[in-house]
Amino acid sequence: MGIGEACVRTFAAGGGKCVILDLDQGRGEELIGQLPSGLAIFIRTDVSAEEQVAAAVDRAIGEFGRAGILVNVAGISSVFGPALIENIDIALWTKMMSVNLTGTFLMTKYTIPLMKRQRYGRIVNIASTAVLGAGYRGQAPYCASKASVVGLMLAVTREGGPFGIRCNAVGPGPTKTPSRTLLVQKEREIERTVPVGFIADAVDVANPVAFLSSKLARFITGQLLFVDGGVSIPWNIDHIVPVAEQA
Ligand SMILES: NC(=O)c1ccc[n+]([C@@H]2O[C@H](COP(=O)([O-])OP(=O)(O)OC[C@H]3O[C@@H](n4cnc5c(N)ncnc54)[C@H](O)[C@@H]3O)[C@@H](O)[C@H]2O)c1
Numbered sequence: 001m002g003i004g005e006a007c008v009r010t011f012a013a014g015g016g017k018c019v020i021l022d023l024d025q026g027r028g029e030e031l032i033g034q035l036p037s038g039l040a041i042f043i044r045t046d047v048s049a050e051e052q053v054a055a056a057v058d059r060a061i062g063e064f065g066r067a068g069i070l071v072n073v074a075g076i077s078s079v080f081g082p083a084l085i086e087n088i089d090i091a092l093w094t095k096m097m098s099v100n101l102t103g104t105f106l107m108t109k110y111t112i113p114l115m116k117r118q119r120y121g122r123i124v125n126i127a128s129t130a131v132l133g134a135g136y137r138g139q140a141p142y143c144a145s146k147a148s149v150v151g152l153m154l155a156v157t158r159e160g161g162p163f164g165i166r167c168n169a170v171g172p173g174p175t176k177t178p179s180r181t182l183l184v185q186k187e188r189e190i191e192r193t194v195p196v197g198f199i200a201d202a203v204d205v206a207n208p209v210a211f212l213s214s215k216l217a218r219f220i221t222g223q224l225l226f227v228d229g230g231v232s233i234p235w236n237i238d239h240i241v242p243v244a245e246q247a
Helices: 003-013 025-034 050-064 090-118 140-163 181-185 187-191 202-213 235-240
Strands: 018-022 040-044 069-072 121-126 165-172 224-227
Touching: 003 018, 003 025, 003 069, 003 202, 018 025, 018 050, 025 040, 040 050, 050 090, 069 090, 069 202, 090 121, 090 140, 090 165, 121 140, 121 202, 140 165, 165 202, 202 224
Parallel strands: 018 040, 069 121, 121 165, 165 224
Antiparallel strands: none
């Protein structure tokens, strides 16, 4: 299950109506079929194409009348394979930026006017531990795109605050999803790098997204929350001062 699907299932379990925008029509429609009727709709959308986003948001608003929560999840990661910065083709760089960053920008651009009119909105941008770079050698476009959605989140926080709009980012660590096939091959190896000792399921990321979108988090905005089992702390220097495991 992907992080977007887990978010939809989490919100739907609480009775929330969801609009799913994604390129993958098959996966989207399959999910709709598994949810209670009338709770969700799917609109095939390329989030990097402005006219498609504008039309999709328009239709979504027409369908449900309001937009309380926007979760910017759609993204691509190492689809092109790791490459050192001097070998990165501009077309690959542009592709990564257009989906991960421009997609987040466009979804926000077309949703925020309604949120402002409602004087209510919650936005969560899905970033990554890649904003810190560790473990992402050879993935400069991904690191840069994810750091940029954090910068965008900060800008939206300033602009949206006076209109009752809160905006945060979640930075997942390694999470078992369809896009992370590498994790399947290297699961044990990766688990050893996570302080809590396991790789997340998508729902482990969806739960904090739901929390940040809820009134429990009403005083939290402009924050990047790492949901990563501890991989973002600099634990890999621990060996310098060895500690006996048992007295
Ligand atoms: N899985 C991880 O370990 C991990 C870690 C950190 C961050 N993330 C981020 O979480 C988000 C979700 O990733 P996931 O792991 O669930 O992978 P996923 O492949 O299941 O989800 C990504 C979704 O984005 C959609 N998508 C891709 N390009 C699109 C476009 N142009 N327009 C619309 N939809 C598009 C795909 O169809 C797919 O459904 C991504 O932004 C990813 O970078 C994932």
